[in-house]
Amino acid sequence: MDTIALGPLVLSGERFAILAGVFFFLTGTGLLASRVGPRFNLWSTVVVFGGLAAARLAHVIVHWSHFREEPLRALAVWQGGFSWFWALPVVAISLIFLLRTSRERVWAIAPLAAAVLAWTAAHHLTSALEPLPPPPLTLAGLDGSPVDLAATDGRPTIINLWATWCAPCRREMPALAQAERAHPEVRFLLINQGEDEAKVRDYLEREALAFDHMLLDPGMATQRHYRAVGIPVTLFLHADGRLARAHTGEIAPERIAAEIARLTPRP
Incomplete structure (x- = not known):
């Protein structure tokens, strides 16, 4: 990282x-x-x-x-x-x-x-960034459906590691939600680190935030896999799941847009 x-x-x-x-x-x-x-x-x-x-x-x-x-x-x-x-x-x-x-x-x-x-x-x-493969983890989503992080669907993926107690995480969430709506060609995985379902659900409802894939990682295994130090961390993955780039700390909307452009080059 x-x-x-x-x-x-x-x-x-x-x-x-x-x-x-x-x-x-x-x-x-x-x-x-x-x-x-x-x-x-x-x-x-x-x-x-x-x-x-x-x-x-x-x-x-x-x-x-x-x-x-x-x-x-x-x-x-x-x-x-x-x-x-x-x-x-x-x-x-x-x-x-x-x-x-x-x-x-x-x-x-x-x-x-x-x-x-x-x-x-x-x-x-x-x-210098090691092109790590996706973690061999299956995490539960807030909707109850499991998501296999090692499985890809042909799209580049953006993974955001966050928690409700983290102020920079909270500040960047609206930008991530807007980017997900604007870029259906990219899969977004929001992975909460170390908190229970009730706390995450309450926060999202209070802030009127919605994501297609909001996952729970109570053991923070994703953070360990990517050797992330602290949160928030935003990870940009190629369509085959290999790590392309990583951003530590609060991420700006223009940085999200620039990294999406790199992951999805136009012909």
């Missing part, structure tokens, strides 16, 4: 890579500020916050159809979603206007290179 556990903190591979890059960049610019010139303090702040803001804004603009009804979701950066190419103008402009000498600009290459190398290494190390 693309997950890093730092004590009680669980990070997706994408978030860990971002933090690694920022850490090495700030460490390098801190050294330059003390040894080359204090202007590196302001420059590093502008690059980090300005670059993140530009990358997030570009992502929101590109995926505006998913943000139109919830514009404040643009602030939900914990969902992920950054167009990093658009951070480059921030870096270039700040180099010109905040670092005044050629010597400072040459030195600035070092922390930028360190950040890129750290981000790339962390991303590759954490994004």
